[in-house]
Amino acid sequence: xxxxxxxxxxxxxxxxxxxxxxxxxxxxxxxxxxxxxxxELACVVDIDTKSARLVKLPAGILTDDLDRLLAxxxxxxxxxxxxxxDAARQVQxxxxxxxxxxxTANKALLAEHGNELYRAARKNDRCIAFEASCAGGIPIVSxxxxxxxxxSITAMYGIVNGTCNxxxxxxxxxxxxxxxxxxxxxQKGYAEADPTLDINGLDSAHKLAILASIAFGYEIALEDxxxxxxxxxxxxDIRYGGEMGYCLKLLAIGQRHEHNRVSxxxxxSFIAKDxxxxxxxxxxxxxSIFGSAVGQVMFYGRGxxxxxxxxxxxxxxxxxxxxxxxxxxxxxxxxxxxxxxPLIEKIDEIESRFYxxxxxxxxxxxxASYGKVLGDNQISISGAxxxxxxxxxxxxxxxxxxxxxxxxxxxxxxxDLERLDVFSGKPVCIRIVDIPExxx
Amino acid sequence: xxxxxxxxxxxxxxxxxxxxxxxxxxxxxxxxxxxxxxxELACVVDIDTKSARLVKLPAGILTDDLDRLLAxxxxxxxxxxxxxxDAARQVQxxxxxxxxxxxTANKALLAEHGNELYRAARKNDRCIAFEASCAGGIPIVSxxxxxxxxxSITAMYGIVNGTCNxxxxxxxxxxxxxxxxxxxxxQKGYAEADPTLDINGLDSAHKLAILASIAFGYEIALEDxxxxxxxxxxxxDIRYGGEMGYCLKLLAIGQRHEHNRVSxxxxxSFIAKDxxxxxxxxxxxxxSIFGSAVGQVMFYGRGxxxxxxxxxxxxxxxxxxxxxxxxxxxxxxxxxxxxxxPLIEKIDEIESRFYxxxxxxxxxxxxASYGKVLGDNQISISGAxxxxxxxxxxxxxxxxxxxxxxxxxxxxxxxDLERLDVFSGKPVCIRIVDIPExxx
Numbered sequence: 055x056x057x058x059x060x061x062x063x064x065x066x067x068x069x070x071x072x073x074x075x076x077x078x079x080x081x082x083x084x085x086x087x088x089x090x091x092x093x094e095l096a097c098v099v100d101i102d103t104k105s106a107r108l109v110k111l112p113a114g115i116l117t118d119d120l121d122r123l124l125a126x127x128x129x130x131x132x133x134x135x136x137x138x139x140d141a142a143r144q145v146q147x148x149x150x151x152x153x154x155x156x157x158t159a160n161k162a163l164l165a166e167h168g169n170e171l172y173r174a175a176r177k178n179d180r181c182i183a184f185e186a187s188c189a190g191g192i193p194i195v196s197x198x199x200x201x202x203x204x205x206s207i208t209a210m211y212g213i214v215n216g217t218c219n220x221x222x223x224x225x226x227x228x229x230x231x232x233x234x235x236x237x238x239x240x241q242k243g244y245a246e247a248d249p250t251l252d253i254n255g256l257d258s259a260h261k262l263a264i265l266a267s268i269a270f271g272y273e274i275a276l277e278d279x280x281x282x283x284x285x286x287x288x289x290x291d292i293r294y295g296g297e298m299g300y301c302l303k304l305l306a307i308g309q310r311h312e313h314n315r316v317s318x319x320x321x322x323s324f325i326a327k328d329x330x331x332x333x334x335x336x337x338x339x340x341x342s343i344f345g346s347a348v349g350q351v352m353f354y355g356r357g358x359x360x361x362x363x364x365x366x367x368x369x370x371x372x373x374x375x376x377x378x379x380x381x382x383x384x385x386x387x388x389x390x391x392x393x394x395x396p397l398i399e400k401i402d403e404i405e406s407r408f409y410x411x412x413x414x415x416x417x418x419x420x421x422a423s424y425g426k427v428l429g430d431n432q433i434s435i436s437g438a439x440x441x442x443x444x445x446x447x448x449x450x451x452x453x454x455x456x457x458x459x460x461x462x463x464x465x466x467x468x469x470d471l472e473r474l475d476v477f478s479g480k481p482v483c484i485r486i487v488d489i490p491e492x493x494x
Numbered sequence: 495x496x497x498x499x500x501x502x503x504x505x506x507x508x509x510x511x512x513x514x515x516x517x518x519x520x521x522x523x524x525x526x527x528x529x530x531x532x533x534e535l536a537c538v539v540d541i542d543t544k545s546a547r548l549v550k551l552p553a554g555i556l557t558d559d560l561d562r563l564l565a566x567x568x569x570x571x572x573x574x575x576x577x578x579x580d581a582a583r584q585v586q587x588x589x590x591x592x593x594x595x596x597x598t599a600n601k602a603l604l605a606e607h608g609n610e611l612y613r614a615a616r617k618n619d620r621c622i623a624f625e626a627s628c629a630g631g632i633p634i635v636s637x638x639x640x641x642x643x644x645x646s647i648t649a650m651y652g653i654v655n656g657t658c659n660x661x662x663x664x665x666x667x668x669x670x671x672x673x674x675x676x677x678x679x680x681q682k683g684y685a686e687a688d689p690t691l692d693i694n695g696l697d698s699a700h701k702l703a704i705l706a707s708i709a710f711g712y713e714i715a716l717e718d719x720x721x722x723x724x725x726x727x728x729x730x731d732i733r734y735g736g737e738m739g740y741c742l743k744l745l746a747i748g749q750r751h752e753h754n755r756v757s758x759x760x761x762x763s764f765i766a767k768d769x770x771x772x773x774x775x776x777x778x779x780x781x782s783i784f785g786s787a788v789g790q791v792m793f794y795g796r797g798x799x800x801x802x803x804x805x806x807x808x809x810x811x812x813x814x815x816x817x818x819x820x821x822x823x824x825x826x827x828x829x830x831x832x833x834x835x836p837l838i839e840k841i842d843e844i845e846s847r848f849y850x851x852x853x854x855x856x857x858x859x860x861x862a863s864y865g866k867v868l869g870d871n872q873i874s875i876s877g878a879x880x881x882x883x884x885x886x887x888x889x890x891x892x893x894x895x896x897x898x899x900x901x902x903x904x905x906x907x908x909x910d911l912e913r914l915d916v917f918s919g920k921p922v923c924i925r926i927v928d929i930p931e932x933x934x
Contacts, residue, residue, distance in 0.1 A: 077644050077787060084646060088711060089825045185641070191788035193641025200818075201625070201633025204517050204808035206524060271528060330794065333773055347517060347805035348631035351795035354770065355788060356932070365787035368644035376825065378640075378818040385529045385816065492796070 057092045060375040063123040063154070065145050066135030067100035067107060067116070070159055070186075073364030074133060076109040078371075085368070091375045093368075097123040120145065124152040131374050133367060134158040143167050150178045155380065157370045159186035159363055162251075165260035165276050168267070181383030183370035188261045189214055189339045191362030192355040193369065198269050198343065199382060205345030207269040209309045211489050214261040216337035216357040217245045217252035218284050218304040222322075223335045225289050226301065232287055244337045244358075254283035255320040258306045266308040266318055269343070272396040274318065280401040282321035291482055294453045295409055298437055300324035301332040305487060317399040323487040324409050331489065342489065350492035402462040407436065407486035410456070410468070412477045413449040414440075423476045424454065431467040433459045449478045455486060497532045500815040503563040503594070505585050506575030507540035507547060507556070510599055510626075513804030514573060516549040518811075525808070531815045533808075537563040560585065564592040571814050573807060574598040583607050590618045595820065597810045599626035599803055602691075605700035605716050608707070621823030623810035628701045629654055629779045631802030632795040633809065638709050638783070639822060645785030647709040649749045651929050654701040656777035656797045657685045657692035658724050658744040662762075663775045665729050666741065672727055684777045684798075694723035695760040698746045706748040706758055709783070712836040714758065720841040722761035731922055734893045735849055738877055740764035741772040745927060757839040763927040764849050771929060782929065790932035842902040847876065847926035850896070850908070852917045853889040854880075863916045864894065871907040873899045889918045895926060 062078065064071055077085075078095045086092040098116045123129060132149035134156060136142040142163045146156050156175065158164070164171070164187055175182045185195045189212070198207065213219050217239055224235040236253070239245035251257045259279045267274045284304050292302050305323040310316050325332050330352055334340040339357030344350055356362035373379040414420040428435060439453040456464075464483065471481045502518065504511055517525075518535045526532040538556045563569060572589035574596060576582040582603050586596050596615065598604070604611065604627055615622045625635045629652070638647065653659050657679055664675040676693070679685035691697045699719045707714045724744050732742050745763040750756050765772050770792055774780040779797025784790055796802035813819040854860040868875060879893040896904075904923065911921045 073787075081644065081646070081786075085644060089643060091825075191785075192791055193637050196636065196641055197633050200813060201636055201809050202805065203529060203812050204521065204525060204805045206521070330773065333770065345631075345805065346521075347513075347801040347808075349796050349799075349802055351632055351793070353791070353793055355791035359789075361787040362789055365642065365644045365785065368787075369641050372643050373640060376818075376821050378816075378821060381816045381818060385531075 057086050057090060059092045059094050060131065061094045061096040061129045062131045062133060062371060063097040063099070063126065063129040064095065064133045064135060065099045065120060065123065066137065067098050067102070068135060068137065069360045070363045070367065071135035072107045072109055073360035074135065074367045075111065077364050077368045079109060085372070089372055089376070091372065093371060093375070096129050097126060099123050120148065124148055129154060131155050131157060131371055133371065134160060139163045139166055143171070146171055146182070147174055150174045150180050153178065153180065155180045155374045156182045157367055157374060158182065158184050159367055161187040161257070161260040161264060165263040168264065169273050175383065181374065181380045183374055183379045183383070184264065185370045186363050186366035188264050189341060189353070190355065190357040190359060191365040192339060192341070192353045192357065193366065194265065194341050194353050195268065197353060198265065202343065202345050202348060202351070205347045207310070207343060207345050209344045210265060210269055210341060211331060211487070212262070212265065212306040212339070212341035213303055213331055213334050214306050214339050214341065214357060215252055215258045215304060216339055217249060218258070219334065219339070220244045220337045221253070222284060222287070222302055222304065225287070226292050226296065229289055229293060231289055232285065253285050255281040255304060258304060258320040262306040262308055262318060262320060265341070269308065270310045270316060270396070272316065272394060278318050278398045280319040280321065284322050287322055290451065291409070291411055291484060294411060294439060294451065295324045295484070297439060298409070298453065298455055299327055300409070300486065301327045302484070303331060307487065313397065314394055315397040315399060317404060319401065319404070321485055323485055325487050325489055329489050329491070344490065344492070402460070402465070404461045405458050406461060407458050407488065408456045408464050409484045409486055410454045411482040412452050412471055413445060413479055414452045415476055415478055416448050416450070417476055420452065420476050423474050424452065424471060427467055427470045427474065428456065431463045431470065433463055433467055447478060497526050497530060499532045499534050500571065501534045501536040501569045502571045502573060502811060503537040503539070503566065503569040504535065504573045504575060505539045505560060505563065506577065507538050507542070508575060508577065509800045510803045510807065511575035512547045512549055513800035514575065514807045515551065517804050517808045519549060525812070529812055529816070531812065533811060533815070536569050537566060539563050560588065564588055569594060571595050571597060571811055573811065574600060576600070579603045579606055583611070586611055586622070587614055590614050590620050593618065593620065595620045595814045596622045597807055597814060598622065598624050599807055601627040601697070601700040601704060605703040608704065609713050615823065621814065621820045623814055623819045623823070624704065625810045626803050626806035628704050629781060629793070630795065630797040630799060631805040632779060632781070632793045632797065633806065634705065634781055634793050635708065637793060638705065642783065642785050642788060642791070645787045647750070647783060647785050649784045650705060650709060650747070650781060651771060651927070652702070652705065652746040652779070652781035653743055653771055653774050654746050654779050654781065654797060655692055655698045655744060656779055657689060658698070659774065659779070660684045660777045661693070662724060662727070662742055662744065665727070666732050666736065669729055669733060671729055672725065693725050695721040695744060698744060698760040702746040702748055702758060702760060705781070709748065710750045710756060710836070712756065712834060718758050718838045720759040720761070724762050727762055730891065731851055731924060734851060734879060734891065735764045735924070737879060738849070738893065738895055739767055740849070740926065741767045742924070743771060747927065753837065754834055755837045755839060757844060759841065759844070762924055764924055765927050765929055769929050769931070784930065784932070842900070842905070844901045845898050846901060847898050847928065848896045848904050849924045849926055850894045851922040852892050852911055853919055854892045855916050855918055856888050856890070857916055860892065860916050863914050864892065864911060867907055867910045867914065868896065871903045871910065873903055873907055887918060
């Protein structure tokens with residue numbers, strides 16, 4: 055088969071950009087043999103043209119001048135690896151206007167400005183491919199858009215942030231403090247020097263916004279997603295939850311109910327230890343999806359890192375080069391807000407089970423007190439655990455799990471519990487998520 | 495967006511055919527809204543035009559005359575749901591010659607005659623799409639062909655037969671005999687009345703032939719695959735293996751080494767209990783793939799059943815309708831045998847660890863005997879387990895696990911063990927597969 059040459063321009067020569075250049079330059083022969091398409095890295099743009107990288111570029115293609123890439127009409131595909139939202143947005147818009155198809159891994163940008171960018175792509179009859187934006191090397195975007203196209207997707211439960219999962223796995227396995235687990239993650243390269251976006255849950259929310267849009271077919275705004283991070287999780291709660299049969303994960307949850315009612319949230323979640331997602335450890339990602347025809351499917355792999363992410367970027371480049379992405383993108387038929395306004399469930403309305411921990415003082419009436427507060431708020435108790443022995447300030451931890459109730463009932467109950475004299479400090483409350491099991 | 499109508503003809507109105515018709519007829523609006531393509535079921539061919547099915551066809555489209563479908567030039571896509579290899583092969587060849595693109599779930603046909611059919615498709619400038627042939631609703635074929643295209647795939651480990659996995663899961667969880675577990679599977683509808691193709695491993699081999707072809711890029715013949723089924727597995731061995739930390743699965747294994755050396759096999763495999771595949775229970779399928787850039791990825795879901803399989807068939811139909819499959823198929827660049835002859839590793843040459851069970855008579859010298867036989871055959875022992883108490887005929891089971899050795903050494907050792915006077919009957923031997931762990 056005759057090879058067709060497809061020229062690629064890359065903007066952003068950082069970690070993932072380097073991985074992409076590496077794959078194109080070092081595996082070009084293999085990819086060409088497999089697909090009939092020879093990728094040519096024609097231009098690499100970065101403000102830093104001096105520092106050494108892990109790949110050696112052909113002479114003359116590295117530049118700090120974006121216009122050089124834009125003006126080269128032979129470049130069909132522009133890969134935006136800039137990161138962040140301001141400059142990256144400009145880069146994507148300019149590349150689309152210059153007639154290039156865009157490949158990106160920028161979840162923050164797509165979550166915040168995706169709808170604007172998708173419109174710009176359509177206006178210019180070009181596409182934006184973004185497989186690498188969610189769950190790194192796992193081909194989850196194409197699975198939802200193509201592989202599961204016959205399905206009405208009703209729910210997704212994802213571990214989509216490797217940093218948080220590494221931290222929580224370590225806290226669980228080693229009974230480590232949050233701070234120590236974070237430091238270990240940083241040392242391993244699984245957490246940035248500034249890990250805020252990861253541990254506050256926002257990075258997971260970015261990915262949920264993208265995945266839920268394509269799975270449910272609505273425009274979804276970042277503000278539609280309730281977000282709670284993992285920074286206030288204590289190792290004790292992980293241990294007590296473990297004793298009750300649960301494992302703590304930061305889950306990104308999207309559910310679509312009838313009448314366009316949608317629930318979107320990212321929060322620490324106790325899930326049953328024997329559920330498939332509970333077994334996803336360390337820096338790995340996994341997403342469980344429920345489809346009307348297929349039932350439960352799960353995708354598992356590395357959600358970040360230079361080469362796994364570059365693997366997804368190059369898959370997208372090939373998909374664009376083969377002409378498939380343009381077709382798929384044309385049919386990325388998101389209903390505009392003007393057309394269908396999804397009814398976003400408020401967090402107060404969400405029904406959940408809960409894990410509560412209160413520090414009880416050594417005095418009579420503890421059980422009666424929390425029993426009454428929960429009962430008064432229409433919450434029924436599912437399990438309780440009180441170890442003998444003393445905690446700090448002569449208190450003992452009392453752990454309670456509840457049956458399903460609305461968040462607003464729980465919020466009221468927590469306020470009541472905090473005011474009770476028999477308890478010390480603020481109660482801890484973590485949602486228990488019962489992932490539906492698709493069993494025989 | 496204006497809808498485009500794409501006419502589909504379906505041959506074979508059995509279980510999966512019915513599921514496909516159901517999705518097209520009952521979910522057509524949703525699929526059209528999502529993709530811009532309105533599927534029209536124009537013709538359904540089956541020798542049985544009388545029996546009631548779970549879906550009501552529009553009047554006049556059910557026929558026993560294949561020629562009606564072939565002659566209708568407005569039908570772009572022919573779905574072959576006949577099953578078996580003889581009639582189905584004719585149906586596919588005729589549909590291709592009549593200018594239709596073919597969608598199929600027929601793994602036996604593709605494994606045995608795929609290369610002939612692919613050539614016929616190329617000759618007619620048409621495609622064959624076969625996502626549904628492997629692992630039911632899991633979009634594994636497209637993941638390998640598109641999502642992981644930047645990767646050199648070095649290995650795959652799959653649980654690709656839900657019947658066997660259901661049986662082994664039940665034998666493990668309930669300490670059930672093979673016969674009882676098979677009966678339960680049949681009662682649940684997870685095993686056919688004649689389960690031979692499933693339990694003898696051939697169905698898994700069919701799927702491995704297809705997946706390994708596209709992952710490794712060689713023409714692979716069914717004869718290249720070593721196959722051993724699960725019908726002689728006893729619950730005792732599952733239990734003893736469990737005590738040593740292993741879980742028994744029927745694995746389909748494909749490995750590509752350097753210099754086009756390929757190892758392909760399907761056999762019962764003890765795998766570490768804490769490995770991801772060990773946790774795939776019941777009728778579910780999962781495939782772990784190792785790629786040069788992405789590391790380990792795993793795909794999990796229902797590998798069979800009316801609607802999961804129909805989900806994959808309709809995904810293929812949409813992919814063909816959107817024009818993507820034709821492009822992808824054109825680039826399904828399998829190296830012909832004439833071009834690159836993969837070096838298929840003989841089972842004798844394969845290196846593995848092993849689980850052995852011998853029934854030892856109540857007499858001195860047992861340990862020395864097996865120690866000498868294994869040592870003489872260059873096999874070193876990794877673990878051993880001998881419970882106190884008596885088995886049948888006043889014997890006790892002795893379980894030994896070994897370090898890595900070549901199959902031929904083990905075969906020689908088993909012959910020697912069988913001849914020893916201190917043991918009764920034939921030794922049991924099951925391979926232990928150490929799936930590489932892609933950990934931090």
